[in-house]
Amino acid sequence: MTDDRLGMHEPISRRDFLNGTLLASAGLVLGRHAPVFGPVAPADAWDGYGGVGDYARAHGDGYEVMSAGHRMRDGAFERAMAGAIDTGERYDLVCVGGGISGLAAAVFFQRQRGGRCLVLDNHAIFGGEAKRNEFTIDGQTVVAHQGSAIFLVPQPGGYTDAFYKLIGMDRSAFAYQSWRGPAPEMPLGHSPYDEPQQYGFYFGSQFGARPGVWVFDPWGRQLDGAPLPDAVKADLLRWRSVDTAGLRPTTEGDAVSRQLDAITLEAHLMARHQISRETVRTFLSPVEGGGYGLGPDVLSAYCNYAIETQFPGDGDDAQGDQMFPDGNTGFARLMVKTLIPDAFAGPRTVDAVWQNRVRFGALDRAGQATRIRLNATVIRVAHAGDPVRAPHVVITYVRGNRLFTLQARAVVMAGGSWTTKHIVGDLPDGHRAAYAQFYRSPCLMANIAVRHWRFLYRMGISGCRWFEGLGNYLSVRKQATVGGMAPSFGPDSPTVLTIKVLFALPGLPIGEQGSRGRTQLLGTSFAHYERAFREQLGDMFAPGGFDPRKDIAGLILNRWGHAYVNPQPGFFFGTGGQPAPRDVLRERPHGRIAFANTDLAGAMDHRNSIREAERAVNQLAGV
Numbered sequence: 001m002t003d004d005r006l007g008m009h010e011p012i013s014r015r016d017f018l019n020g021t022l023l024a025s026a027g028l029v030l031g032r033h034a035p036v037f038g039p040v041a042p043a044d045a046w047d048g049y050g051g052v053g054d055y056a057r058a059h060g061d062g063y064e065v066m067s068a069g070h071r072m073r074d075g076a077f078e079r080a081m082a083g084a085i086d087t088g089e090r091y092d093l094v095c096v097g098g099g100i101s102g103l104a105a106a107v108f109f110q111r112q113r114g115g116r117c118l119v120l121d122n123h124a125i126f127g128g129e130a131k132r133n134e135f136t137i138d139g140q141t142v143v144a145h146q147g148s149a150i151f152l153v154p155q156p157g158g159y160t161d162a163f164y165k166l167i168g169m170d171r172s173a174f175a176y177q178s179w180r181g182p183a184p185e186m187p188l189g190h191s192p193y194d195e196p197q198q199y200g201f202y203f204g205s206q207f208g209a210r211p212g213v214w215v216f217d218p219w220g221r222q223l224d225g226a227p228l229p230d231a232v233k234a235d236l237l238r239w240r241s242v243d244t245a246g247l248r249p250t251t252e253g254d255a256v257s258r259q260l261d262a263i264t265l266e267a268h269l270m271a272r273h274q275i276s277r278e279t280v281r282t283f284l285s286p287v288e289g290g291g292y293g294l295g296p297d298v299l300s301a302y303c304n305y306a307i308e309t310q311f312p313g314d315g316d317d318a319q320g321d322q323m324f325p326d327g328n329t330g331f332a333r334l335m336v337k338t339l340i341p342d343a344f345a346g347p348r349t350v351d352a353v354w355q356n357r358v359r360f361g362a363l364d365r366a367g368q369a370t371r372i373r374l375n376a377t378v379i380r381v382a383h384a385g386d387p388v389r390a391p392h393v394v395i396t397y398v399r400g401n402r403l404f405t406l407q408a409r410a411v412v413m414a415g416g417s418w419t420t421k422h423i424v425g426d427l428p429d430g431h432r433a434a435y436a437q438f439y440r441s442p443c444l445m446a447n448i449a450v451r452h453w454r455f456l457y458r459m460g461i462s463g464c465r466w467f468e469g470l471g472n473y474l475s476v477r478k479q480a481t482v483g484g485m486a487p488s489f490g491p492d493s494p495t496v497l498t499i500k501v502l503f504a505l506p507g508l509p510i511g512e513q514g515s516r517g518r519t520q521l522l523g524t525s526f527a528h529y530e531r532a533f534r535e536q537l538g539d540m541f542a543p544g545g546f547d548p549r550k551d552i553a554g555l556i557l558n559r560w561g562h563a564y565v566n567p568q569p570g571f572f573f574g575t576g577g578q579p580a581p582r583d584v585l586r587e588r589p590h591g592r593i594a595f596a597n598t599d600l601a602g603a604m605d606h607r608n609s610i611r612e613a614e615r616a617v618n619q620l621a622g623v
């Protein structure tokens with residue numbers, strides 16, 4: 001299709017602000033991640049549009065964040081470090097990373113001990129993977145999550161419930177928008193992970209036809225009409241029909257969980273459902289183990305059970321997945337309000353904190369107990385001398401082009417394995433070896449704002465799956481009625497279609513799947529992605545009258561270079577009598593430094609971010 005028909009020249013919110021500034025050769029900055037599509041990428045052409053509001057300058061790992069991180073990894077700051085400016089600041093606790101884990105560490109620290117605390121984060125706003133994108137479409141505001149999306153109704157009186165109350169979460173479940181549209185009402189889910197009742201499968205040109213083939217109500221129709229060999233259909237129906245009550249772990253570390261951790265997820269799925277390797281790789285990679293980013297051939301089978309086993313009490317099935325309109329961003333904002341009451345106007349309520357803007361000037365004011373410093377990439381954390389006797393830790397960070405140092409009595413490293421292993425200068429060999437067994441894979445979260453979704457309603461679906469191109473599924477969701485959110489929603493309402501693009505490359509070794517995926521994610525320009533999304537949605541939704549030129553109102557790309565932890569067999573419970581890598585880091589703080597982040601649990605979940613943070617803060621109580 002031509003650029004014009006795709007709408008590449010429409011004045012939508014995307015790259016209109018490009019200034020074409022060539023910051024650096026992409027080859028130099030990206031290092032191992034040289035571009036695969038097209039030549040040098042100017043920062044703006046890579047970042048693209050960021051939306052409006054608090055998060056306009058922070059969507060995914062932006063070009064500057066990524067560049068500073070890669071320069072840190074490559075040792076580019078080594079020589080300059082000696083000349084870093086000492087800010088003269090002395091803190092009781094520094095949290096490296098301002099995602100849910102780093103913020104939670106600050107909350108626990110202030111509650112348990114109190115003192116001077118600083119949170120350092122490399123983005124233009126706190127939250128880590130829990131951030132929002134915000135668009136204005138024809139005068140209306142629509143939002144979506146950049147990464148971390150859902151939570152479950154916490155078990156009353158349980159761990160999660162207590163923490164939510166501590167940070168001012170004033171309800172355990174949300175009310176959601178009511179229907180505003182023609183009859184019949186189309187049932188909609190609350191979250192991007194719900195498979196809605198009215199669903200379709202799309203088989204594109206790789207399955208032999210362009211335009212492709214739609215199969216509506218694919219499971220109800222037993223895949224009738226799907227352009228698939230009978231053996232594959234039989235595999236998929238078997239996979240779908242096997243009940244979930246089979247052998248499952250009940251507590252983390254029980255015999256079943258250890259058996260599962262000894263094999264790959266692929267082997268487990270093949271055996272459990274009696275299906276072929278090919279079916280697993282082609283059709284199930286993104287949904288089985290999809291929360292882990294890579295192919296099931298390299299993941300531990302325990303991955304599929306970890307989260308439910310780690311938090312057995314949470315999740316009231318009747319109420320389903322819960323979601324702030326912008327995902328778990330809501331929790332990050334509540335924590336910041338708890339730490340720094342001036343950070344948002346109004347009371348500490350879900351409504352006020354969700355709706356009111358961040359007062360950035362209040363985050364890092366001298367004299368307040370907790371400070372949050374943004375746009376600061378930490379490049380070195382090391383004890384001032386022997387870790388056993390050192391009186392403090394020295395933290396060096398880069399902000400703009402300048403290097404700074406400060407001191408802390410204790411440090412929680414909450415940024416994640418992929419960065420912590422490069423930063424802690426005096427990390428013991430055992431810890432280093434443990435971190436070497438952590439893999440993280442990339443993910444692109446594309447938020448595509450549309451002026452309406454009548455095209456889906458006409459097709460009789462609110463969600464779908466596809467098996468080629470970018471991403472694998474999407475669904476329209478009704479939103480929680482927090483803050484000033486419109487109370488009703490229908491096919492004429494603007495909304496955001498979120499497409500998660502994973503880079504599973506089954507058949508390749510674990511490290512290579514991740515690094516090849518990153519090369520592709522980081523080496524692709526915004527314009528290339530924009531064109532590909534327009535073309536793909538144009539093909540898929542043509543039967544509903546979708547016109548990419550008129551119907552797309554904006555596109556934000558959230559590129560996460562190290563989105564998901566990828567536990568390999570043995571990751572959770574160890575192999576050959578050796579401790580699991582995560583336990584080395586969880587059980588052994590290093591002098592005045594302790595380790596947090598959700599990846600230490602081997603499962604990406606905000607509750608793990610919180611739990612690991614509390615454990616790390618407790619470990620530092622005596623230093």
Ligand SMILES: Cc1cc2nc3c(=O)[nH]c(=O)nc-3n(C[C@H](O)[C@H](O)[C@H](O)COP(=O)(O)OP(=O)(O)OC[C@H]3O[C@@H](n4cnc5c(N)ncnc54)[C@H](O)[C@@H]3O)c2cc1C
Binds near residue numbers: 123146560
């Ligand atoms: C696409 C996606 C979807 C998800 N969906 C869900 C979901 O639905 N529900 C759920 O519970 N969880 C979900 N998660 C898991 C998510 O990881 C956690 O919920 C949580 O947000 C992680 O918080 P964290 O603080 O542990 O890590 P992060 O959010 O990664 O925070 C770490 C922060 O530290 C910063 N940092 C790292 N190194 C440095 C440095 N050197 N200097 C300064 N700053 C640094 C990072 O840039 C980041 O801002 C999802 C994750 C992804 C990627």
